[in-house]
Amino acid sequence: GAVVSQHPSRVICKSGTSVKIECRSLDFQATTMFWYRQFPKQSLMLMATSNEGSKATYEQGVEKDKFLINHASLTLSTLTVTSAHPEDSSFYICSARGGTRLAVETQYFGPGTRLLVL
Amino acid sequence: RKEVEQDPGPFNVPEGATVAFNCTYSNSASQSFFWYRQDCRKEPKLLMSVYSSGNEDGRFTAQLNRASQYISLLIRDSKLSDSATYLCVVNAERGYQKVTFGTGTKLQVIP
Numbered sequence: 001g002a003v004v005s006q007h008p009s010r011v012i013c014k015s016g017t018s019v020k021i022e023c024r025s026l027d028f029q030a031t032t033m034f035w036y037r038q039f040p041k042q043s044l045m046l047m048a049t050s051n052e053g054s055k056a057t058y059e060q061g062v063e064k065d066k067f068l069i070n071h072a073s074l075t076l077s078t079l080t081v082t083s084a085h086p087e088d089s090s091f092y093i094c095s096a097r098g099g100t101r102l103a104v105e106t107q108y109f110g111p112g113t114r115l116l117v118l
Numbered sequence: 119r120k121e122v123e124q125d126p127g128p129f130n131v132p133e134g135a136t137v138a139f140n141c142t143y144s145n146s147a148s149q150s151f152f153w154y155r156q157d158c159r160k161e162p163k164l165l166m167s168v169y170s171s172g173n174e175d176g177r178f179t180a181q182l183n184r185a186s187q188y189i190s191l192l193i194r195d196s197k198l199s200d201s202a203t204y205l206c207v208v209n210a211e212r213g214y215q216k217v218t219f220g221t222g223t224k225l226q227v228i229p
């Protein structure tokens with residue numbers, strides 16, 4: 001399967017600071033990347049969908065000014081949690097899809113980033 | 119009604135047992151279906167796609183029932199390593215970007 005990396009894997013920050021999470025597709029070009037959030041014992045919730053070179057599409061209830069997404073290239077998307085608060089503490093997972101040798105609809109997930117805001 | 123529904127479990131089964139999960143979906147226009155596996159505190163990993171004709175991969179068999187709008191996953195000869203949460207994933211339209219995840223069914227295989 002395809003490889004997607006995420007960095008950092010774990011971050012602890014103070015309330016009010018911003019945190020940037022990187023998602024990279026290592027062996028394929030990701031035409032679309034997705035950002036999910038998962039709270040303990042809950043399902044994955046899609047936050048936003050981004051296509052390279054265009055603005056992200058946010059799901060209802062997700063503040064686009066708080067969760068900034070930049071999909072600058074076909075292999076890199078970043079999620080910045082601005083002015084993080086304790087309620088933003090969660091498991092953030094990216095996934096990527098695309099590439100000619102991959103099934104169009106299959107999403108490959110990064111290992112996730114655990115964010116803890118104190 | 120939720121778009122994708124799964125029994126959260128947990129399903130506690132002994133090693134060697136056969137276990138089956140169902141997942142129902144509400145959108146009759148749904149085109150693509152997948153089963154993912156998620157281990158505790160890890161990311162989901164694709165287990166298998168679900169085709170109209172059904173498909174099998176080793177001990178795992180996936181079926182699609184369009185008439186009743188559900189997909190199933192059958193695991194034969196359960197191993198301890200099969201313990202995980204199994205997520206049902208549905209794509210509303212072929213090529214459509216957004217997929218919907220079920221909340222997952224937790225499986226615990228006990229020695």
